[in-house]
Amino acid sequence: MAILVVAEHDNASVKDATNKVVAAAKAMGGDVDVxxxxxxAGGAAQAAAKIDGVRKVxxxxxxxxxxxxxxxxxxxxxxxxSGYDAVLFPATTTGKNVAPRVAAxxxxxxxxxxIGVEGADTFVRPIYAGNAIITVQDSQPKKVLxxxxxxxKAVGNGGGAAVETVxxxxxxxxxxxxxxxxxxxxxxxxxxxxxxxxxGRALGSSEEFHKVLDPLADKLGAAVGASRAAVDAGYAPNxxxxxxxxxxVAPELYVAIGISGAIQHLAGMKxxxxxxxINKDEDAPIFQVADYGLVADYKTAVPELMDExxxxxx
Amino acid sequence: MKVLVPVKRVLDFNxxxxxxxxxxxxxxxxxxxxxxxxxxxxxxxxxxxxxxxGGHAKDAAKExxxxxxxxxxAQETIRNALAIGADRxxxxxxxxxxxxxxxxxxxxxxxxxxxxxxVILGKQAIDDDNNATAQMLAALLDWPQATFAxxxxxxxxxxxxxxxxxxGLQTIDVELPAIISTDLRLNEPRYxxxxxxxxxxxxxxxxxxxxxxxVDTAPRLxxxxxxxxxxxxxxxxxKSAAELVGKLKETGVx
Numbered sequence: 001m002a003i004l005v006v007a008e009h010d011n012a013s014v015k016d017a018t019n020k021v022v023a024a025a026k027a028m029g030g031d032v033d034v035x036x037x038x039x040x041a042g043g044a045a046q047a048a049a050k051i052d053g054v055r056k057v058x059x060x061x062x063x064x065x066x067x068x069x070x071x072x073x074x075x076x077x078x079x080x081x082s083g084y085d086a087v088l089f090p091a092t093t094t095g096k097n098v099a100p101r102v103a104a105x106x107x108x109x110x111x112x113x114x115i116g117v118e119g120a121d122t123f124v125r126p127i128y129a130g131n132a133i134i135t136v137q138d139s140q141p142k143k144v145l146x147x148x149x150x151x152x153k154a155v156g157n158g159g160g161a162a163v164e165t166v167x168x169x170x171x172x173x174x175x176x177x178x179x180x181x182x183x184x185x186x187x188x189x190x191x192x193x194x195x196x197x198x199x200g201r202a203l204g205s206s207e208e209f210h211k212v213l214d215p216l217a218d219k220l221g222a223a224v225g226a227s228r229a230a231v232d233a234g235y236a237p238n239x240x241x242x243x244x245x246x247x248x249v250a251p252e253l254y255v256a257i258g259i260s261g262a263i264q265h266l267a268g269m270k271x272x273x274x275x276x277x278i279n280k281d282e283d284a285p286i287f288q289v290a291d292y293g294l295v296a297d298y299k300t301a302v303p304e305l306m307d308e309x310x311x312x313x314x
Numbered sequence: 315m316k317v318l319v320p321v322k323r324v325l326d327f328n329x330x331x332x333x334x335x336x337x338x339x340x341x342x343x344x345x346x347x348x349x350x351x352x353x354x355x356x357x358x359x360x361x362x363x364x365x366x367x368g369g370h371a372k373d374a375a376k377e378x379x380x381x382x383x384x385x386x387x388a389q390e391t392i393r394n395a396l397a398i399g400a401d402r403x404x405x406x407x408x409x410x411x412x413x414x415x416x417x418x419x420x421x422x423x424x425x426x427x428x429x430x431x432x433v434i435l436g437k438q439a440i441d442d443d444n445n446a447t448a449q450m451l452a453a454l455l456d457w458p459q460a461t462f463a464x465x466x467x468x469x470x471x472x473x474x475x476x477x478x479x480x481x482g483l484q485t486i487d488v489e490l491p492a493i494i495s496t497d498l499r500l501n502e503p504r505y506x507x508x509x510x511x512x513x514x515x516x517x518x519x520x521x522x523x524x525x526x527x528x529v530d531t532a533p534r535l536x537x538x539x540x541x542x543x544x545x546x547x548x549x550x551x552x553k554s555a556a557e558l559v560g561k562l563k564e565t566g567v568x
Contacts, residue, residue: 070449093462103415109415109533126543129440238464275549308559
């Protein structure tokens, strides 16, 4: 069996999600190749070649691939599939945008958001925001999967695969990149962070959200996340959202501040190793998943926590 | 401009999901079903294109057609869309689970007949959480796609769409006809007024079958088992920030 993994990358380097999807591919068994599609993405292709257990890297380079828009990505990937039995995408916004388009071109029903691999054709995935988990058997001759990276342990970077160039798609497309507002931050990226400090609607305003969470995040070297309620209320930008329809995270430490713990939020963070909840409502559902719960008003609890962390030498 | 809006009937988002004890699926018997929230946002946006509002000129859309693929009761979901302001409905009657690939094929058939200029769909259904139908439909039609939209601006035969992506926001142009899928913050759907609910009852709904479009709805994927998610044990309550830091030190995460 030959499996193609579509890399998540920023042209210069490969994101950790790629190593996790390679782990899922290895669990299916067979040869695993990685596709790096981008613009001036030589750095990312070289990085992908170091991922453990990769047979070879396919590198497609062209301005049309700079933003990995769905149409050119589909035109690139679909013909490559004559040489593969399965293609795996990370379940990121880029992967989720492209994968179904490739699947439909191949006349394949995709398996979305895979969180477990039980064999070459049997996969585990959540439905109903993680309230039910299904095991599906996919006996289609070609398989298209999106893989939830946080559900797999990243393979290492001790390999040395060859890099092969494939042509970028030519021709014109009916969609065009106009611009982007990508949050610039010195903090770690939410989905890759080892620690996350996350805020909810209880924080009451955007100013308060940042005033309370930013110093704590900086102290812990953590990324900042938010509940959907906080994002909907405009306290935090959309890319902070953790949950069923936002980002799924699994850090070593997740600190939920003023988050009640709606089921769709829990779906996005319940695989965190240690969960801390600070909430003044002792009946908040977040306490049902928290390892350590502190029933307190964040207004007093967070400054105290900052002091205690300082005392503890953090 | 004609806008087509596919809508799905799903378990109401307020209700608790129960897995059947024998692991054969999720128990939906006698539970309230509603329009999928992302689909409701899609209907609202299309109706704003007709009425004016949400940054759209009045009559940007001349007609809004709601389509649902599902059992007889999916008529109610279409009526819901009609009460928001869609003009007419099409029900493609299909029993059982219809996977996104088959839904996309049926929708392609509907689109070949209806020839809309724009199709707006919810980005995912809150039951199967696939997030696939819009992209699959765009592929089958060879149309451009703009998924996860939080803002849509129509002008000069194209749509400028702001998309919610992992790093922030991305804006792309798509030439019409195009497929757009909605994210949560595109708009806040209205509550349908009683007069509009009454009016919706009189709006026409065409009834079709998958066979009318030559589509086989047999699932490609076999669900072997449905299970409850693993439960996380609730931990302990700490009394103070000091105790919390002590515990975190003990577990080694600090």
